[in-house]
Every structure is written in structure tokens, then in C-alpha cells.
Amino acid sequence: MIDWSPLLLTFRLALITTVLLFVVSLPLAYWLAYSKARFKAVVEALVSMPLVLPPTVLGFYLLLAFSPNNAFGQWLEANLGLRLVFSFEGLVFASMIYSLPFMVHPIQSGLANLSPSLKEAAYILGKSRWTTLRRVLLPNIKPSLLTGIVLAFAHTIGEFGVVLMIGGNIPGLTKVAAIAVYDEVESLNYAAANQYSLVLFVISFIILLLVYLFNGGHLKRFWL
Amino acid sequence: MMKLAVQKRLNSPTGEMLLDVNLEFERGQVIGLSGRSGAGKTSLLRIIAGLFAPDQALIQFDDQVWVDSNRRIHLRPQQRKIGFVFQDYALFPNMTVRQNLEFALKQGQDSKFVDELIDISELGQLQDQYPTTLSGGQQQRVALARSLVQRPQLLLLDEPLSAVDQEMRKKLRQHIIALHRQFDLTTILISHDQDELKQMADQVVVLDAGKVKQIGSPESIFPNNTPTQQFQGTIAQIEQVSDGAWVELVVGTQRLKVWVSTKQAAGLEPGQKLSLQANDSGWLVK
Numbered sequence: 001m002i003d004w005s006p007l008l009l010t011f012r013l014a015l016i017t018t019v020l021l022f023v024v025s026l027p028l029a030y031w032l033a034y035s036k037a038r039f040k041a042v043v044e045a046l047v048s049m050p051l052v053l054p055p056t057v058l059g060f061y062l063l064l065a066f067s068p069n070n071a072f073g074q075w076l077e078a079n080l081g082l083r084l085v086f087s088f089e090g091l092v093f094a095s096m097i098y099s100l101p102f103m104v105h106p107i108q109s110g111l112a113n114l115s116p117s118l119k120e121a122a123y124i125l126g127k128s129r130w131t132t133l134r135r136v137l138l139p140n141i142k143p144s145l146l147t148g149i150v151l152a153f154a155h156t157i158g159e160f161g162v163v164l165m166i167g168g169n170i171p172g173l174t175k176v177a178a179i180a181v182y183d184e185v186e187s188l189n190y191a192a193a194n195q196y197s198l199v200l201f202v203i204s205f206i207i208l209l210l211v212y213l214f215n216g217g218h219l220k221r222f223w224l
Numbered sequence: 225m226m227k228l229a230v231q232k233r234l235n236s237p238t239g240e241m242l243l244d245v246n247l248e249f250e251r252g253q254v255i256g257l258s259g260r261s262g263a264g265k266t267s268l269l270r271i272i273a274g275l276f277a278p279d280q281a282l283i284q285f286d287d288q289v290w291v292d293s294n295r296r297i298h299l300r301p302q303q304r305k306i307g308f309v310f311q312d313y314a315l316f317p318n319m320t321v322r323q324n325l326e327f328a329l330k331q332g333q334d335s336k337f338v339d340e341l342i343d344i345s346e347l348g349q350l351q352d353q354y355p356t357t358l359s360g361g362q363q364q365r366v367a368l369a370r371s372l373v374q375r376p377q378l379l380l381l382d383e384p385l386s387a388v389d390q391e392m393r394k395k396l397r398q399h400i401i402a403l404h405r406q407f408d409l410t411t412i413l414i415s416h417d418q419d420e421l422k423q424m425a426d427q428v429v430v431l432d433a434g435k436v437k438q439i440g441s442p443e444s445i446f447p448n449n450t451p452t453q454q455f456q457g458t459i460a461q462i463e464q465v466s467d468g469a470w471v472e473l474v475v476g477t478q479r480l481k482v483w484v485s486t487k488q489a490a491g492l493e494p495g496q497k498l499s500l501q502a503n504d505s506g507w508l509v510k
Binding site: 115117118120121122123124125126127135136139140 | 275308317
């Protein structure tokens, strides 16, 4: 029987990452959808970087930044008591950056595709930006929100390089299912590797299938 | 009394254009805003609503100043007492007809008024339906009703009837006029339709390339459907402006202000009889 802790850890990581990422991405996507600032292109490029950057590069820089041997890592540890290398907190942070475009892009595109007159109509009816966002904009981009949430969740399940660089392979702490598969193969334990792989395969398939069924092809737009 | 002095540089398909409009009119009127597309009608309406920032403006409604660039006053759309009906109606798809109207209520406002508006607009049967299930004319009535929930003083309509069929158009014109009277509104209406303007507007303002080209009663702007739109008048007054002249004509019992280019204005003087012919770009002096 396989050790279930890597799988549980994977889903705990994906869940926490998705929730935090949603909170962070909403204002960011809103700003990207409506801002006319000149440096918007820079922010858009940065948000999209995890799509093209090898995860090891991302992991490497995070490792450098968070290392207790460096100023920022020391500051984090001294002031917030956070050690972000080889810890679960570090994995959450790295995952959030790694999955950022998968949450931001669908929400941004959903907002940008809404008729601008909806927002303007709400303003003219005396509603604040917050009320307009909560009661008019978000309810009308539900498919985009679902897509963002599910993609961020699924993408976090699938991460490997970043975790390996910044989390290592500590059982129960940073050893997620993807790492466990690699670990089992390394020790020629193909049966266990297969069981982990199969679980990930089936669950990922079900998640994506559900999204496609809910949104009726809506997802396609965000896969390039 | 509404005062409107607006300047805004616009990028039109034909290059940069200066929207430069100076208007004043009494409250309670229906003002028709006409002119070719790209003349700046919608931009002007959006500036009045506060959805679009002018470069320089003074907008005053009765004694309330909405915009005064010199005093750095610029009220947000939320703070102006306006109703706005968008060309695409902008009904919230996630709310039913009734919910669209209720959403518009001010905090603490009595929701009985929503019932009243649903009644007046004959939306009783439709109140629990979602906007996507409604016809164009029905959506239009919902949008109108919603724009009145907050009891605005100024109602802005951006080509309100362009997307409904001829039959419905006639009914809705009467409906809009009835609401205008019942709620003591001042209404600014963008329209291309001469019949519509004749039936609804007290005054018509014709914009061309960002400037006011003609102001007057609909009958004087669109003289009775003579095919060539040609008529004679006597010049009452000529007012020189930077790039042309305003010529005020007495045509029968009507007075009509016509803008002519500097070239055409040369040699004109009050008392002279003048024959005018309409062409695409304005009036041709003969």
C-alpha cells in the first residue's frame, strides 16, 4: 500500500494556494483589465513569466531570495518568523507565483470582455466600485472565475520543478505527489510510482472534464 | 437652466478633432442631439454623465455645478442626478427585470417606487424574467424604468430606439415623452431619425466635427420634407465667429440659425434675401 501523505499534501497545497491566489489575483486582474497606465505592459509581462520560464529558474531565484544566508531571507525570519526554503509556507508562496497567470488571465479576460456599459450603468445608478464589482461584474464572469480557480488548482497539483528547487523532498512537509513519483522511479519502485501517477492522472482528468462540462468550451480560450 | 461649455480633444477616424460646444437651455425640455456619426454626440453625452473626462468644461444644472475645470470641480457619475439609457441598454444579465430596478434603489429608498415604475412601464408580466429573454423593445422599457428609479433630473438617451422595429419605435416615443412629462425631466436624446426628433424634441442641436452647426426647433432644422430641402429666408442677423459665421434667418414664421463658412458669408448682410439648399455637409448659399 502506498503512503498517502504526498497526495494529501498535494491537495492541501493546491487548496491553500488557490484560495490565497484568488484573493491576490482579483485586484490584480481588475487593475489589468481596466487600467490605462503605461507600465501595464510590464506588469502583464511579469504576470505571464511563469508560463514560459522553466520552473527551475523560478525555483532557483526564490531559493536565493529566501535563503537564510541572504538579507531578505534573514529579514523574513527575524521579523516574521518565516523560513520559506524547505518549508510548506515556502511551497505555498512559490506555487502562488507559479500559478499566477492561470488565475489572473481568465479573470482579466472575463472582465475585459464584459460590455463597459454594465460598469458605467452601475456607476450612474450611484453604486460604488466595490458594489459594482461584487454585484454586477463578478456574477457575470462566473465561467471565467471557475476557469481561473480550477486551472490554478490543477496547475499547482502539476508543479514539480519549483517544488524540487525550493521545497526539496521532505516527507510530510514538502514531498508532494509529483516529487513522490520521481522519488519512487529513482529507487526503481515502479509499482508505487504508477499508483501515484494514476491517482494524479485520474483526478486531473476529472477536474478538467468538469470545467469543460460547466463552461461548454469556455476553457479553450486560455490554453494557448 | 442647464449650462454646458465643453472642450475635449478627440481622436476620430479622420484625425484629431476638437469637441467644442457651448449650449444653454431651459429645464423641462427635450433636447435632440443630431449629426453624423463621429461628430462627437456620444462623447458629449458621456461627458455630461461624467463617464468621460473633458479637457476643459463648465457643466451646471440649475444651481448645481457638476464640472468646473477652473475650480477643479468634477463630480463623479454617482453624484450627478442623471439617468442614462445606453445604446446596448446595459441591463445586468445576472438580475431579473425587478432585480435590475431594485438594484438601482438608493440606500433607504422606498421600494414602492419600483412597483410604480413596473406598473407604468407595463413590465408586470416580465418582472421575473432575465433580460436575455426579452425583446429589444422590452429591454428598452426596462432600461428606461431603471434609469428613473433614482428620480434623476436629467435623462440622457443614447440612440434609444435604434435597435427596435418601426412599430415599437412609435410606441416607445410616446412612452418616453410621457415619462419625461410625468417625472419633470430634462432630457437629452441622441437620434438620427428626423421623424423621431420632430415628434419628441423641443429643440434640436446639430453637431458637425465637434462643433454646433445648427440649433433650433425640429421644424426649422428639418423643414417640411421638401425633397431637396431648399428654402428662402431673410437674413436677420450675422454673427462672425473664428471659422465662419452664424446667419440668423427668418423663414416664414420660424427663426433659423445656420452656420456658413467665411467664404460663403462674405457679401451677406442683414435684410438680404437668401436661398439655402441642404447638402451632405451643411447648407449651401445660393
